[in-house]
Amino acid sequence: MKKILLVAAACLILASTVSAQTGFTAVSEMLGARCATCHEWAASYKGIADPARVVASFPEKSLLYQVVSTDRMPRSGVKLSGKEKALIKAWIAAGALPGESPPYPAASEQPSGPVPEPCPCGLK
16 A cells, blocks of 8 residues: 555656646746847746747647747757757647646637737747
């Protein structure tokens, strides 16, 4: 019985660690360090999750993910690592919410409508 409780506790700790690694705080800290020098919007949830940049639950439709995954941004300095890109993708895929832990709404529960067209000049 003790082994079962120990395994269950370990699983809960691991699950909370994984969700924290994909939460907004980690994304915000990374974007603040890597993007805020040129982009004021990178300093707040409202700016980062703006519908012009992020389509919740759809990283491939999100301008933010498009420009970092293809290395169009940052324009100067070191490009984002695969791990940093995966962090942004996971956060957007999980619903792009300001919180740190599930439950996130399913993609089917997200509002439908037109996907914003990417700005040809990048992320202003």
